[in-house]
Amino acid sequence: xxxxxxxxxxxxxxxxxxxxxxxxxxxxxxxxxxxxxxxxxxxxxxxxxxxxxxxxxxxxxxxxxxxxxxxxxxxxxxxxxxxxxxxxxxxxxxxxxxxxxxxxxxxxxxxxxxxxxxxxxxxxxxxxxxxxxxxxxxxxxxxxxxxxxxxxxxxxxxxxxxxxxxxxxxxxxxxxxxxxxxxxxxxxxxxxxxxxxxxxxxxxxxxxxxxxxxxxxxxxxxxxxxxxxxxxxxxxxxxxxxxxxxxxxxxxxxxxxxxxxxxxxxxxxxxxxxxxxxxxxxxxxxxxxxxxxxxxxxxxxxxxxxxxxxxxxxxxxxxxxxxxxxxxxxxxxxxxxxxxxxxxxxxxxxxxxxxxxxxxxxxxxxxxxxxxxxxxxxxxxxxxxxxxxxxxxxxxxxxxxxxxxxxxxxxxxxxxxxxxxxxxxxxxxxxxxxxxxxxxxxxxxxxxxxxxxxxxxxxxxxxxxxxxx
Amino acid sequence: xxxxxxxxxxxxxxxxxxxxxxxxxxxxxxxxxxxxxxxxxxxxxxxxxxxxxxxxxxxxxxxxxxxxxxxxxxxxxxxxxxxxxxxxxxxxxxxxxxxxxxxxxxxxxxxxxxxxxxxxxxxxxxxxxxxxxxxxxxxxxxxxxxxxxxxxxxxxxxxxxxxxxxxxxxxxxxxxxxxxxxxxxxxxxxxxxxxxxxxxxxxxxxxxxxxxxxxxxxxxxxxxxxxxxxxxxxxxxxxxxxxxxxxxxxxxxxxxxxxxxxxxxxxxxxxxxxxxxxxxxxxxxxxxxxxxxxxxxxxxxxxxxxxxxxxxxxxxxxxxxxxxxxxxxxxxxxxxxxxxxxxxxxxxxxxxxxxxxxxxxxxxxxxxxxxxxxxxxxxxxxxxxxxxxxxxxxxxxxxxxxxxxxxxxxxxxxxxxxxxxxxxxxxxxxxxxxxxxxxxxxxxxxxxxxxxxxxxxxx
Numbered sequence: 051x052x053x054x055x056x057x058x059x060x061x062x063x064x065x066x067x068x069x070x071x072x073x074x075x076x077x078x079x080x081x082x083x084x085x086x087x088x089x090x091x092x093x094x095x096x097x098x099x100x101x102x103x104x105x106x107x108x109x110x111x112x113x114x115x116x117x118x119x120x121x122x123x124x125x126x127x128x129x130x131x132x133x134x135x136x137x138x139x140x141x142x143x144x145x146x147x148x149x150x151x152x153x154x155x156x157x158x159x160x161x162x163x164x165x166x167x168x169x170x171x172x173x174x175x176x177x178x179x180x181x182x183x184x185x186x187x188x189x190x191x192x193x194x195x196x197x198x199x200x201x202x203x204x205x206x207x208x209x210x211x212x213x214x215x216x217x218x219x220x221x222x223x224x225x226x227x228x229x230x231x232x233x234x235x236x237x238x239x240x241x242x243x244x245x246x247x248x249x250x251x252x253x254x255x256x257x258x259x260x261x262x263x264x265x266x267x268x269x270x271x272x273x274x275x276x277x278x279x280x281x282x283x284x285x286x287x288x289x290x291x292x293x294x295x296x297x298x299x300x301x302x303x304x305x306x307x308x309x310x311x312x313x314x315x316x317x318x319x320x321x322x323x324x325x326x327x328x329x330x331x332x333x334x335x336x337x338x339x340x341x342x343x344x345x346x347x348x349x350x351x352x353x354x355x356x357x358x359x360x361x362x363x364x365x366x367x368x369x370x371x372x373x374x375x376x377x378x379x380x381x382x383x384x385x386x387x388x389x390x391x392x393x394x395x396x397x398x399x400x401x402x403x404x405x406x407x408x409x410x411x412x413x414x415x416x417x418x419x420x421x422x423x424x425x426x427x428x429x430x431x432x433x434x435x436x437x438x439x440x441x442x443x444x445x446x447x448x449x450x451x452x453x454x455x456x457x458x459x460x461x462x463x464x465x466x467x468x469x470x471x472x473x474x475x476x477x478x479x480x481x482x483x484x485x486x487x488x489x490x491x492x493x494x495x496x497x498x499x500x501x502x503x504x505x506x507x508x509x510x511x512x513x514x515x516x517x518x519x
Numbered sequence: 520x521x522x523x524x525x526x527x528x529x530x531x532x533x534x535x536x537x538x539x540x541x542x543x544x545x546x547x548x549x550x551x552x553x554x555x556x557x558x559x560x561x562x563x564x565x566x567x568x569x570x571x572x573x574x575x576x577x578x579x580x581x582x583x584x585x586x587x588x589x590x591x592x593x594x595x596x597x598x599x600x601x602x603x604x605x606x607x608x609x610x611x612x613x614x615x616x617x618x619x620x621x622x623x624x625x626x627x628x629x630x631x632x633x634x635x636x637x638x639x640x641x642x643x644x645x646x647x648x649x650x651x652x653x654x655x656x657x658x659x660x661x662x663x664x665x666x667x668x669x670x671x672x673x674x675x676x677x678x679x680x681x682x683x684x685x686x687x688x689x690x691x692x693x694x695x696x697x698x699x700x701x702x703x704x705x706x707x708x709x710x711x712x713x714x715x716x717x718x719x720x721x722x723x724x725x726x727x728x729x730x731x732x733x734x735x736x737x738x739x740x741x742x743x744x745x746x747x748x749x750x751x752x753x754x755x756x757x758x759x760x761x762x763x764x765x766x767x768x769x770x771x772x773x774x775x776x777x778x779x780x781x782x783x784x785x786x787x788x789x790x791x792x793x794x795x796x797x798x799x800x801x802x803x804x805x806x807x808x809x810x811x812x813x814x815x816x817x818x819x820x821x822x823x824x825x826x827x828x829x830x831x832x833x834x835x836x837x838x839x840x841x842x843x844x845x846x847x848x849x850x851x852x853x854x855x856x857x858x859x860x861x862x863x864x865x866x867x868x869x870x871x872x873x874x875x876x877x878x879x880x881x882x883x884x885x886x887x888x889x890x891x892x893x894x895x896x897x898x899x900x901x902x903x904x905x906x907x908x909x910x911x912x913x914x915x916x917x918x919x920x921x922x923x924x925x926x927x928x929x930x931x932x933x934x935x936x937x938x939x940x941x942x943x944x945x946x947x948x949x950x951x952x953x954x955x956x957x958x959x960x961x962x963x964x965x966x967x968x969x970x971x972x973x974x975x976x977x978x
């Protein structure tokens with residue numbers, strides 16, 4: 051029996067035929083609307099309602115005091131970091147032609163649908179962010195180099211970038227799911243509302259060679275474009291919606307740190323989704339050690355990348371000791387948010403380092419899972435630390451340094467509701483999207499069967515994996 | 520140019536050991552030429568020791584010139600070895616096999632070149648390097664300042680050199696045993712000594728494989744720290760505009776990978792041209808390295824973009840003046856344009872074409888172009904940062920490198936070429952065992968419909 055395990059691990063599943071894979075996964079998609087799903091939808095709907103209440107409470111206070119919107123901005127940034135970056139788990143290995151992410155690529159891509167919800171969350175921030183005429187710095191060099199740029203340049207460009215990311219993300223998941231949508235169209239009884247919806251979404255997919263070629267080609271282009279937009283959006287948000295609010299915070303590396311942290315959060319989100327699918331979604335045979343090991347290594351590497359970026363910025367400020375640098379260290383690290391910094395440091399870097407270096411933990415299912423929860427919590431604390439601190443700076447018009455480091459802003463009941471609502475709404479969006487689009491890519495699982503061959507080599511059996519040009 | 524050729528062990532040995540056990544006609548003249556150039560650089564160094572650093576073009580305010588540029592450049596090239604060997608080994612990229620050793624050897628000789636450029640030559644009084652290790656004045660408590668990047672530098676570079684040398688030695692052991700078994704007399708004795716009793720037992724193979732993986736994992740932090748520290752030589756200073764930037768460490772590292780991997784591609788082409796290893800080094804390998812270079816170059820360009828954006832974002836007059844000097848003032852403007860074109864805008868669009876990536880000549884041209892650009896990049900960072908005319912200073916000099924400096928810079932290039940050629944004469948420049956491992960089990964192809972696609976073994 052050919053092994054489906056990893057490095058001598060026991061086989062976890064028998065090799066199925068393409069027809070069996072198709073039948074099995076379609077059937078799992080259809081029956082995933084059970085009691086657990088309904089309870090989850092109910093729970094996250096309640097959280098979303100709480101979030102709306104929190105938002106109304108916050109709006110009543112007005113938008114002129116940015117300090118009151120710090121937690122709101124942090125919640126938005128957290129979802130952008132986790133759900134926004136999660137599709138990269140599907141995109142990057144696909145470009146590298148790796149096979150191990152096939153069972154989880156769709157669950158990663160589906161996170162791009164959450165972008166639709168986060169786009170709604172983003173809109174109020176456009177009112178909160180002060181216009182350029184109030185004298186704060188900007189990426190767009192308002193009034194400093196050449197002709198003045200429009201007063202709302204950061205708002206306009208960030209909105210366009212956000213829209214572009216969401217549109218590309220939705221197109222990506224739709225393009226990826228086309229063959230599976232067509233299969234569902236053909237499986238459902240003709241003329242039903244659901245069948246009509248799938249027929250419309252499938253856009254006449256018949257699986258011809260030209261259609262497959264087109265789909266692969268566009269998946270590559272959309273993936274590359276999504277990545278470029280993700281980087282660009284993080285660059286805009288981390289500068290114009292964050293850095294420019296703190297006079298004297300000049301950190302050329304921070305946009306990259308923001309992205310690295312987001313990729314960490316994205317990988318952790320997919321890992322957590324994998325566990326839920328495996329334990330409660332009925333996908334135990336499809337999602338195995340290969341996927342956890344692959345993502346675990348990635349998570350470990352990204353944790354090291356994050357600390358390197360963080361330290362590279364820190365050491366320059368610490369050595370430089372210019373007044374603006376001293377105040378930035380005071381604001382974000384040593385001062386009012388020191389406990390949050392410790393929490394972020396331990397959860398985002400220290401735990402992954404000390405645990406993931408051990409083979410038995412790295413090559414397990416629960417080890418990387420627990421660490422992914424730690425990384426998600428660390429990312430959340432990180433966003434709180436940076437956004438709440440930045441939004442609490444009162445005078446944003448000083449040119450070279452903040453004059454007084456503001457005190458800690460503690461969350462009120464509205465902030466707690468908002469954070470719960472944003473996270474709950476994101477998960478609810480994901481759950482509802484998974485009802486329409488199969489959470490596991492059926493065609494990618496079937497394609498894998500063609501690329502995988504088991505052959506004897508001397509006295510052992512080896513797995514030979516093909517890599518297409 | 521042919522694609523993958525299935526070879527048996529004997530054929531691999533014959534192809535790769537031909538020039539170790541024999542000697543190509545061009546080898547001796549080439550080695551002598553590089554030796555003479557290197558010795559000319561040595562003579563220039565002797566002259567500088569005798570007369571003092573006044574014979575260089577260094578003058579206030581530009582006290583860091585060609586030597587430091589060259590130091591950073593060679594440290595950058597040295598990043599090739601670990602990028603190709605450690606990272607590609609850990610990610611099990613099949614195409615790494617013929618490239619690893621050349622990349623590792625390039626790392627070792629680049630590092631020795633870097634050590635020559637900075638601690639030995641740049642300081643002017645190299646014997647004082649010993650005082651970094653043994654402080655010269657115990658009485659008055661004068662110790663090297665461990666908080667200085669200049670103390671971290673030699674520590675990091677020496678650690679990297681040690682690790683890289685170990686990397687080369689561990690991977691060489693099985694190949695040395697093969698040469699031992701094919702030589703007689705003194706050569707046989709020397710190779711017997713070098714291969715440390717390698718017999719190819721299962722235990723030895725296992726230890727060698729584990730050592731390779733462990734070294735790969737352990738050397739990666741060293742690899743990152745080396746160029747980070749080199750970047751901090753500059754970035755921790757607040758006095759020089761353009762240097763005090765948080766992006767410097769990642770910017771230097773990715774720039775180093777860009778130039779280092781390009782250098783490996785250049786060496787690959789030279790290996791095919793000089794040693795006729797077309798059956799081992801195929802266009803597939805060039806194609807893979809070309810695709811890797813597109814990604815690396817684009818990340819580097821993004822870091823360059825961030826560095827520039829945030830330099831302008833400071834809105835500080837000295838910083839803006841420096842950028843103006845780089846882009847609008849003669850002759851720096853011309854160098855800046857050449858730098859941008861050679862480092863990115865010429866090679867990357869070229870690599871977009873598969874035909875270019877698979878063509879030896881064009882890969883040679885484009886990768887040489889990258890390293891011209893990357894050398895200029897370091898020059899523009901280091902020299903211009905210092906050359907900007909500041910207010911209230913009495914020295915408004917600029918920098919013109921002297922012949923002595925130029926000779927010494929050329930000598931470092933000659934040293935690396937000399938070292939690589941001598942190494943290739945004594946040891947195989949492509950790991951025999953790695954190539955054979957890649958050939959195990961026959962040509963890996965999987966048939967899908969009417970098409971055969973390449974495949975690789977997974978446990």
